[in-house]
Amino acid sequence: MNMEYILSLMLHLPPSLRDRRRYLRFEVFCEREIDKSELLKEIWDSLYALYGDVGASESKVWLIEYHKSEDTNNGLGILRCAHDKVDEVRASLACIHSVNYAQVGIRVIKISGTIKGATRLRR
């Protein structure tokens, strides 16, 4: 890898040209504990199945974080997507019925324009 390539990765776009994003904070009800990679695979599968390769690329989904809650098997996570594809991403999350043969149900709790806003709890 040459230096120029590494620099190009580090370059940031000016704010006016950056993608507008939304961060979805979601909750996963599950039968047993599931890990981040299993969930991510299922999210992408669902997105591909519902909107195809073009739709999936347009929605720019990225799983920021996912962790299990302390007392139950349920999990909490934050997902990033394009600002105009929130409803599509929500529908594809709703279509997930199982992760690795464990039944799950996903609900979006909060939508925000920043990670900080999505992390902050209501009330």
Next chain:
Amino acid sequence: MLNYFDLNVHAYPETDASVEELLSVAKRYGYAGIAITNHDEVVQEQKESNAVFYGVEIKANSVSDLKRKINLHWGKVSLLAVHGGNDKINRAAVENPKVDILAHPCGERGEGGLNHVLVRYAAENGVAIDVNMNAIIHSRRGERARTLGKMREILKLVRKYNAPTILTSHAHSIYDLRAPREMIALAALFGMSKEEATGALCDIPRGVLEKRWKKERDVEII
């Protein structure tokens, strides 16, 4: 604050999920109430409250069997649903004003359907057409494409004849329930607008429980 209702949930003894569990998850998701509609072959005890309603989903293999079972259960439960799918059963259900809901008219896996005649009957008799979200969630590829196509057709007809439509989860476990906003996003997949979907989750289910369409359209139940 809108009151969301899910009028087709299957609970213990038909499935493993208990009513209390289902209700606590539904409340957390933002529902005001759920209706337990187990199939008629299962006997259950009924503890009605202002958040849990009990109904029955009648499964019949012939038109005469359906009529007999409707008369048997009518007046004893707060919701009378018919397990749709078969064309003849669908027709007999929408023609009968005693029926409140025609559950999954295109079958649990999209095998039957509705036409303009049936939807007009449903509108006249105040039979709510139920759109089953579980069919979208649990199928993939060709099967889901067919189901969504059927739902699009139904939506076109109910818009034309102004028949009551409700969105339900057909949940068999707590993992099958979906929050109201997720249901609205799923309804958008077959072309339902946000306003229509909200109505199908709040106002119309409430009207079905209050038997509003039976009163409005002066349906005579003999």
